[in-house]
Amino acid sequence: xxxxxxxxxxxxxxxxxxxxxxxxxxxxxxxxxxxxxxxxxxxxxxxxxxxxxxxxxxxxxxxxxxxxxxxxxxxxxxxxxxxxxxxxxxxxxxxxxxxxxxxxxxxxxxxxxxxxxxxxxxxxxxxxxxxxxxxxxxxxxxxxxxxxxxxxxxxxxxxxxxxxxxxxxxxxxxxxxxxxxxxxxxxxxxxxxxxxxxxxxxxxxxxxxxxxxxxxxxxxxxxxxxxxxxxxxxxxxxxxxxxxxxxxxxxxxxxxxxxxxxxxxxxxxxxxxxxxxxxxxxxxxxxxxxxxxxxxxxxxxxxxxxxxxxxxxxxxxxxxxxxxxxxxxxxxxxxxxxxxxxxxxxxxxxxxxxxxxxxxxxxxxxxxxxxxxxxxxxxxxxxxxxxxxxxxxxxxxxxxxxxxxxxxxxxxxxxxxxxxxxxxxxxxxxx
Amino acid sequence: xxxxxxxxxxxxxxxxxxxxxxxxxxxxxxxxxxxxxxxxxxxxxxxxxxxxxxxxxxxxxxxxxxxxxxxxxxxxxxxxxxxxxxxxxxxxxxxxxxxxxxxxxxxxxxxxxxxxxxxxxxxxxxxxxxxxxxxxxxxxxxxxxxxxxxxxxxxxxxxxxxxxxxxxxxxxxxxxxxxxxxxxxxxxxxxxxxxxxxxxxxxxxxxxxxxxxxxxxxxxxxxxxxxxxxxxxxxxxxxxxxxxxxxxxxxxxxxxxxxxxxxxxxxxxxxxxxxxxxxxxxxxxxxxxxxxxxxxxxxxxxxxxxxxxxxxxxxxxxxxxxxxxxxxxxxxxxxxxxxxxxxxxxxxxxxxxxxxxxxxxxxxxxxxxxxxxxxxxxxxxxxxxxxxxxxxxxxxxxxxxxxxxxxxxxxxxxxxxxxxxxxxxxxxxxx
Numbered sequence: 001x002x003x004x005x006x007x008x009x010x011x012x013x014x015x016x017x018x019x020x021x022x023x024x025x026x027x028x029x030x031x032x033x034x035x036x037x038x039x040x041x042x043x044x045x046x047x048x049x050x051x052x053x054x055x056x057x058x059x060x061x062x063x064x065x066x067x068x069x070x071x072x073x074x075x076x077x078x079x080x081x082x083x084x085x086x087x088x089x090x091x092x093x094x095x096x097x098x099x100x101x102x103x104x105x106x107x108x109x110x111x112x113x114x115x116x117x118x119x120x121x122x123x124x125x126x127x128x129x130x131x132x133x134x135x136x137x138x139x140x141x142x143x144x145x146x147x148x149x150x151x152x153x154x155x156x157x158x159x160x161x162x163x164x165x166x167x168x169x170x171x172x173x174x175x176x177x178x179x180x181x182x183x184x185x186x187x188x189x190x191x192x193x194x195x196x197x198x199x200x201x202x203x204x205x206x207x208x209x210x211x212x213x214x215x216x217x218x219x220x221x222x223x224x225x226x227x228x229x230x231x232x233x234x235x236x237x238x239x240x241x242x243x244x245x246x247x248x249x250x251x252x253x254x255x256x257x258x259x260x261x262x263x264x265x266x267x268x269x270x271x272x273x274x275x276x277x278x279x280x281x282x283x284x285x286x287x288x289x290x291x292x293x294x295x296x297x298x299x300x301x302x303x304x305x306x307x308x309x310x311x312x313x314x315x316x317x318x319x320x321x322x323x324x325x326x327x328x329x330x331x332x333x334x335x336x337x338x339x340x341x342x343x344x345x346x347x348x349x350x351x352x353x354x355x356x357x358x359x360x361x362x363x364x365x366x367x368x369x370x371x372x373x374x375x376x377x378x379x380x381x382x383x384x385x386x387x388x389x390x391x392x393x394x395x396x397x398x399x400x401x402x403x404x405x406x407x408x409x410x411x412x413x414x415x416x417x418x419x420x421x422x423x424x425x426x427x428x429x430x431x
Numbered sequence: 432x433x434x435x436x437x438x439x440x441x442x443x444x445x446x447x448x449x450x451x452x453x454x455x456x457x458x459x460x461x462x463x464x465x466x467x468x469x470x471x472x473x474x475x476x477x478x479x480x481x482x483x484x485x486x487x488x489x490x491x492x493x494x495x496x497x498x499x500x501x502x503x504x505x506x507x508x509x510x511x512x513x514x515x516x517x518x519x520x521x522x523x524x525x526x527x528x529x530x531x532x533x534x535x536x537x538x539x540x541x542x543x544x545x546x547x548x549x550x551x552x553x554x555x556x557x558x559x560x561x562x563x564x565x566x567x568x569x570x571x572x573x574x575x576x577x578x579x580x581x582x583x584x585x586x587x588x589x590x591x592x593x594x595x596x597x598x599x600x601x602x603x604x605x606x607x608x609x610x611x612x613x614x615x616x617x618x619x620x621x622x623x624x625x626x627x628x629x630x631x632x633x634x635x636x637x638x639x640x641x642x643x644x645x646x647x648x649x650x651x652x653x654x655x656x657x658x659x660x661x662x663x664x665x666x667x668x669x670x671x672x673x674x675x676x677x678x679x680x681x682x683x684x685x686x687x688x689x690x691x692x693x694x695x696x697x698x699x700x701x702x703x704x705x706x707x708x709x710x711x712x713x714x715x716x717x718x719x720x721x722x723x724x725x726x727x728x729x730x731x732x733x734x735x736x737x738x739x740x741x742x743x744x745x746x747x748x749x750x751x752x753x754x755x756x757x758x759x760x761x762x763x764x765x766x767x768x769x770x771x772x773x774x775x776x777x778x779x780x781x782x783x784x785x786x787x788x789x790x791x792x793x794x795x796x797x798x799x800x801x802x803x804x805x806x807x808x809x810x811x812x813x814x815x816x817x818x819x820x821x822x823x824x825x826x827x828x829x830x831x832x833x834x835x836x837x838x839x840x841x842x843x844x845x846x847x848x849x850x851x852x853x854x855x856x857x858x859x860x861x862x
Contacts, residue, residue, distance in 0.1 A: 016487035023488070050508065056447035057454070057516035066518070069526050070511035073504040077481065080501035085488035087497070095500050100576070121576075145531070145552075 002169040003126075004029060007039040007136065007159035011176040012233035013078050014044030022174075022233060023085035026131055030091055035126050037166065039136045039159040040082055042074025050074060064109035068138075068149045072098070075135035075155075083133050093131040096121060098138030099147060102165075103158060105139035111151035112139055117165035134162060153214020160217050164224040171226050173213060174233040179240035180205070180212055182267035182417040187405045191412065192419030194266060195238070198245045199228075201266045201362050204394040208358030209271025218242070265361035265370070265415045270408050274304060275329045276354050276386065276398060278321040279336065281346035288343050292320065292336070299335045301328050305356075305389040305396065321387055323398060326352045354386065355404030358396040359411055371395060377414035383407040433600040434557075435460060438470040438567065438590035442607040443664035444509050445475030453605075453664060454516035457562060461522055466557050468597065469564045470590040471513055473505025481505060495540035499569075499580045503529070506566035506586075514564050524562040527552060529569030530578060533596075534589060536570035542582035543570055548596035565593060584645020591648050595655040602657050604644060605664040610671035611636070611643055613698035613848040618836050622843065623850030625697060626669070629676045630659075632697045632793050635825040639789035640702025649673070696792035696801070696846045701839050705735060706760045707785050707817065707829060709752040710767060712777035719774050723751065723767070730766045732759045736787075736820040736827065752818055754829060757783045785817065786835030789827040790842055802826060808845035814838040 006026060013019050022040075030036045050070050054062055061067075079095035086093035102118030125132040136155025139148050150157055156173055163171035180202065183191040197205075199222035206215040212230060221228050222244055231239025282288055289308075296303060306322040324332055329350060336348050364370045374395055378385060383406060387398040399407050412418060437457060444450050453471075461467045481501050485493055492498075510526035517524035533549030556563040567586025570579050581588055587604055594602035611633065614622040628636075630653035637646040643661060652659050653675055662670025713719055720739075727734060737753040755763055760781060767779050795801045805826055809816060814837060818829040830838050843849060 016484065019488050053447065053508070053512055054515055057450050057512055058519045060519065062515040063518045063524075066511045066514040066524075066526055069514070070508060073507040073511075076504040076507065077484070077501060080497045080504075081484055081488055083497040083500070084485055084493040087494045088489045088491065093494075093497075095497055 001033055001035060003035040003037070003166060005037045005039060005159050005163040005166070005168045005171040006174060007155060007172065008041065008174045008233055009155065009176075010041040010044055010047070010078075012174050013040060013082065016081075018233075019043070019078070019081050019085050020088075023082060023089055025174075025233065026082075026086060026093075027089045027091045030131055036131045037122060037126070037162055037168070038082065038131060038133045039155055039162065040075060040078045040133060041136050041155040042071075043078045043081070046074040046077065047071060065146055068109045069147050071149055072135065072138045072147050075137055079133045079135050086131055086133075091131055092129055093133055094125045095133040095135070096125070097135050098158065099140035101132075101134045101162070103134075103139035103161070104142045105148045105150070107141040107143060107146070107148065109146075109148055112141070112148035114139060114150070114157065114161050115142065117161050119162060119165050122162070122166065134158065153216045156214050156217030157220055160220045160224070160226050160228070163226045164220070168226070170229055171221070172229045172231060172239075173217070174231060175212065176232060176234060177212055177230075178232045178235065178237055179230050180210070180242070180267070182265075182419075183408055183412045184210075184270060187270070187408050188268070188412045188418075190418035191267075192417070194240050196241045196243060197266050198362055199242050200245045201360050201393060202228075202242045204358065204360040204391065205267060205269045208269040208360065208394065208396055209273075209356060210267070210269040213242070265359060265364065265417065267360055267417065268408050268412050268415075269358045269360060270404055271356040271358075272401065272404065273326055274323040274354060274356050274398075275326045275350065275352035276321060276323050277329070277332055277336070278319055278349040278351075279345050279347075280319055280349060281317045282320055283344050284316050284318045289320070291339060291343055295335050295339050296332060299331055301332050301335065305387055305398065307387045307389065323354070323356065323387070353401040354398050355401045355407070356396055356398055357404060357407050357411065358394050359415070360394045362393050364393050364395070373414060374411060377410045378407055381406050381410035383410070432464050432466060434466040434468070434597060436468045436470060436590050436594040436597070436599045436602040437605060438586060438603065439472065439605045439664055440586065440607075441472040441475055441478070441509075443605050444471060444513065447512075449664075450474070450509070450512050450516050451519075454513060454520055456605075456664065457513075457517060457524075458520045458522045461562055467562045468553060468557070468593055468599070469513065469562060470567045470586055470593060471506060471509045471564060472567050472586040473502075474509045474512070477505040477508065478502060496577055499540045499578050502580055503566065503569045503578050506568055510564045510566050517562055517564075522562055523560055524564055525556045526564040526566070527556070528566050529589065530571035532563075532565040532593070534565075534570035534592070535573045536579045536581070538572040538574060538577070538579065540577075540579055543572070543579035545570060545581070545588065545592050546573065548592050550593060550596050553593070553597065565589065584647045587645050587648035588651055591651045591655070591657050591659070594657045595651070599657070601660055602652070603660040603662060604648070605662060606643065607663060607665060608643055608661075609663045609666065609668055610661050611641070611673070611698070613696075613850075614839055614843045615641075615701065618701070618839050619699070619843045619849075621849035622698075623848070625671045627672045627674060628697050629793055630673050631676045632791050632824060633659075633673045635789065635791040635822065636698060636700045639700040639791065639825065639827055640704075640787060641698070641700040644673070696790060696795065696848065698791055698848065699839050699843050699846075700789045700791060701835055702787040702789075703832065703835065704757055705754045705785060705787050705829075706757045706781065706783035707752060707754050708760070708763055708767070709750055709780040709782075710776050710778075711750055711780060712748045713751055714775050715747050715749045720751070722770060722774055726766050726770050727763060730762055732763050732766065736818055736829065738818045738820065754785070754787065754818070784832040785829050786832045786838070787827055787829055788835060788838050788842065789825050790846070791825045793824050795824050795826070804845060805842060808841045809838055812837050812841035814841065 083093040083095040104116040105112035136158040225244040228242035514524040514526040535547040536543035567589040610624040656675040659673035
């Protein structure tokens with residue numbers, strides 16, 4: 001008998017029909033002789049509706065403790081309704097809030113981190129023959145016993161954390177997409193589904209804009225060696241298995257040959273949510289970088305790519321560029337203006353009409369031809385490159401936003417990722 | 432400095448505007464130098480919407496544990512939004528679920544009884560200068576730690592129980608009605624608001640169909656000597672004070688004169704939700720009554736008035752009539768059919784086209800003229816009486832449903848309760 005954790009996003013439970021379809025799948029899994037723990041997000045538009053309601057009574061951002069209290073009503077509704085739908089099919093089910101399921105967090109409302117998972121009540125419920133349903137995205141602050149939410153990707157994280165704490169055989173992440181694709185099928189019609197990907201590659205893809213799994217969930221799965229099965233709740237097709245790599249954290253073993261069935265390249269990820277900031281004409285004296293990045297860090301601004309060029313204007317001066325989420329752009333500029341006089345740079349340029357494209361693949365690190373082939377493809381497609389950043393298994397570039405789709409298609413074709421026929425695409429993703 | 436508990440029903444927080452209006456009132460109360468605990472029901476139609484959703488996934492009644500989990504999302508939403516609206520006005524507020532507020536119950540999902548109230552977190556929150564907001568209607572089963580709901584009148588009960596546990600100065604029950612009226616203003620346009628009523632009289636009025644306060648809340652307030660102030664959240668008018676009587680549970684002190692300001696009669700209550708069952712031609716032998724009422728009791732059927740007449744057909748036989756809630760009619764008839772052969776009665780008659788009218792007043796018990804005057808008024812209005820039942824401070828009669836309004840008006844006028852001008856009427860009441 002296996003213990004399986006199944007996570008269903010908001011698009012899988014967007015209405016009563018969706019809840020019933022999920023209930024049937026859960027009961028089928030149970031009837032195949034498995035213990036099943038289900039993690040569920042809020043139904044469809046519930047979260048947006050609750051946020052709308054909050055905005056009707058408050059002009060400021062509102063107290064974050066209360067916003068968490070409000071939003072957690074969303075999973076409370078979906079989990080209770082799912083439990084009812086499962087009962088309707090003749091199987092016993094019990095729903096549990098994050099707090100009841102022992103999801104203990106720190107006190108950062110809206111973006112709490114799990115500090116411990118104590119699923120005693122879930123274990124008891126399973127032992128009593130129930131299907132246990134757990135509210136995703138939520139937890140409880142150990143110190144104050146206040147309700148918290150885990151922020152973006154929270155429900156995926158709940159599922160992986162529970163899978164780890166319960167020593168589950170694997171964790172299935174259901175959404176409205178069939179699995180992990182070599183590129184976004186909405187942009188590249190010839191994109192195809194990967195049957196298997198390493199958690200390391202998945203990490204790079206998630207970090208670079210592939211939205212199917214949240215970075216944090218992949219990090220958690222990789223760290224705790226949880227096998228993920230990413231699949232669609234709208235079909236019975238096998239999805240993509242994300243397999244924890246053996247040598248996590250260690251240097252890659254370059255003496256080992258890449259297995260034949262291992263593709264050189266896993267896929268092309270892209271991201272439209274970033275903006276680029278360039279700090280112009282920074283005096284090239286010791287300590288300026290720590291001042292700039294220290295002050296941005298104090299303001300909790302998440303930088304992604306950072307590049308430094310020699311200034312075109314002066315040899316003793318330099319330009320520094322970095323990317324960051326667009327919604328943090330204003331905050332970053334404010335921080336930088338605050339230190340402009342002290343550091344003595346000339347100007348701040350801001351551009352959010354950019355796109356980021358990343359090529360990911362474990363085979364890349366041992367094949368020096370990949371970079372050439374990659375830049376050649378972009379050049380042939382007429383795509384200028386703004387910034388470049390690389391890791392062992394990834395190359396990322398920043399392009400103009402309006403050229404991003406063409407760039408993704410060019411790279412996908414250049415690396416022979418195009419499949420026969422077209423991929424199936426559904427809309428939206430849950431939290 | 433006073434500690435005041437304020438309870439707002441669903442009609443007071445039916446939308447964002449309502450929430451803001453309530454927030455302003457709460458902050459005003461706080462700014463007058465009071466500690467304030469707010470108990471809030473689910474917003475407007477939330478509960479009905481959630482029930483609709485449940486019915487879309489389940490054909491049966493569904494597991495009651497999960498239904499409670501679902502419904503409690505309603506107050507979670509309203510209390511968090513209210514806390515935000517209060518913050519917006521510059522006052523600190525924290526919301527608490529029933530479980531967090533220490534509302535400990537038994538395990539009867541959907542109709543749980545409070546077994547203990549431990550509002551430690553509410554006290555702490557008040558001490559830290561907050562307005563504490565508590566979800567009405569909900570609690571936690573001490574044994575299983577499952578979430579429960581208190582059933583009908585639950586939010587009122589939460590408020591009174593908290594007022595008692597926190598030793599509050601008084602408890603304000605806000606709705607869309609200005610207070611307790613001498614009769615339903617929708618039927619009797621000349622009905623007027625009472626400034627004060629004893630909890631004993633309020634108990635009789637609530638038990639006999641006055642819907643402004645739930646019986647259970649009045650019982651609780653009377654037992655724990657909590658002063659209630661029943662008023663409208665749509666105006667600043669004083670409402671009706673419900674004052675705990677001194678001699679609770681003891682026999683009324685008939686030597687004491689009724690104070691001059693104490694009206695002979697408090698008001699006229701009515702109820703359209705009852706049905707009448709008559710068991711025809713019951714053999715008049717010992718033990719038949721215990722068999723009949725024992726079996727009805729086993730089936731958890733709530734009987735109200737019970738009357739026994741001599742049968743018109745035989746001297747050794749009798750007819751027994753009782754009233755009960757209409758929605759328990761089918762169940763009662765089934766129970767009675769099950770014992771018909773054993774007891775040997777002839778037939779069961781069922782009638783739900785009935786109305787119940789009650790005249791309530793503490794002055795009644797020492798004034799033998801009241802009954803005569805009451806029946807005379809009904810007779811003059813052409814209203815036939817089906818059943819009669821009386822208590823120390825109440826006379827109730829069953830009439831034909833279509834004559835109930837006329838009967839209420841006739842009695843209201845006969846006892847000089849008619850006010851100058853017309854009463855203001857609003858729609859609906861919360862839970």
